[in-house]
Amino acid sequence: MNNKIISAQGLTKAYRRGSEEIFALKEVSFVVSRGEFVAIVGPSGSGKTTLLNLLGCLDTPAEGNLRINGIEISGLKEKVLVKLRRENIGFIFQQFFLLPTLTVRENIELPLLFSQKSNYKGRIDKITELVGLKARAQHLPHQLSGGEMQRVAIGRALINEPEIILADEPTGNLDSATSQKIYELFQELYNQGLTLIIVTHNIDLAKKAHRVIYLTDGKIG
Numbered sequence: 546m547n548n549k550i551i552s553a554q555g556l557t558k559a560y561r562r563g564s565e566e567i568f569a570l571k572e573v574s575f576v577v578s579r580g581e582f583v584a585i586v587g588p589s590g591s592g593k594t595t596l597l598n599l600l601g602c603l604d605t606p607a608e609g610n611l612r613i614n615g616i617e618i619s620g621l622k623e624k625v626l627v628k629l630r631r632e633n634i635g636f637i638f639q640q641f642f643l644l645p646t647l648t649v650r651e652n653i654e655l656p657l658l659f660s661q662k663s664n665y666k667g668r669i670d671k672i673t674e675l676v677g678l679k680a681r682a683q684h685l686p687h688q689l690s691g692g693e694m695q696r697v698a699i700g701r702a703l704i705n706e707p708e709i710i711l712a713d714e715p716t717g718n719l720d721s722a723t724s725q726k727i728y729e730l731f732q733e734l735y736n737q738g739l740t741l742i743i744v745t746h747n748i749d750l751a752k753k754a755h756r757v758i759y760l761t762d763g764k765i766g
């Protein structure tokens with residue numbers, strides 16, 4: 546099995562603002578090994594979210610190459626890309642994006658609507674337990690605390706058994722005690738062999754990573 550789960554070469558992304566072209570990322574290159582825990586840190590506007598969106602195939606680079614599990618992403622048809630994303634990548638955002646009328650359990654199982662995975666009933670229970678929400682499975686999001694909502698979002702990211710978890714400031718909306726619980730959960734995912742790439746402003750979370758990638762003005766370093 547290819548040990549390089551992500552390989553980024555010269556990733557560049559620019560946005561047009563009026564007549565100006567703003568480089569959100571400039572020739573960013575790095576490799577992530579399977580099972581690695583990488584933190585991405587950097588000041589506001591340094592390109593962290595832009596990079597995460599490229600890694601998650603939610604956006605395409607203007608230049609550069611991205612390989613996921615040895616597969617070159619550029620040129621893939623949207624349908625293939627959607628499948629690759631669904632089967633390989635779990636996303637966690639700072640805003641939890643839960644559906645307010647669905648219960649905890651229904652929010653977690655939502656991505657299964659779009660995938661063809663079978664034998665998942667036991668898995669929903671297992672994940673609900675892993676994220677510590679077994680007793681709250683029938684609650685609606687408005688009945689939960691912020692930390693609990695984020696744990697639902699983490700469960701939802703895990704339901705399709707991705708190999709890669711991408712998280713954009715997952716504790717940005719949480720107090721420090723609640724954040725601590727989320728770090729412990731990430732640690733558990735890491736122990737289970739997942740590859741974690743987490744954008745964070747939080748020093749405690751970055752300290753837990755194997756490696757920290759610093760972004761400044763769209764460049765590594």
Ligand SMILES: Nc1ncnc2c1ncn2[C@@H]1O[C@H](COP(=O)(O)OP(=O)(O)OP(=O)(O)O)[C@@H](O)[C@H]1O
Pocket residue numbers: 560561562567568569587588589590591592593594595596
């Ligand atoms: N859709 C867009 N259109 C124009 N400019 C954009 C767009 N998205 C991002 N940018 C610009 O690209 C740069 C990088 O943005 P990005 O969101 O990646 O930063 P970030 O490091 O995630 O910042 P933060 O810590 O505030 O979330 C910024 O200058 C931003 O203004």
Ligand SMILES: [Mg+2]
Pocket residue numbers: 593594595713
């Ligand atoms: Mg951001």
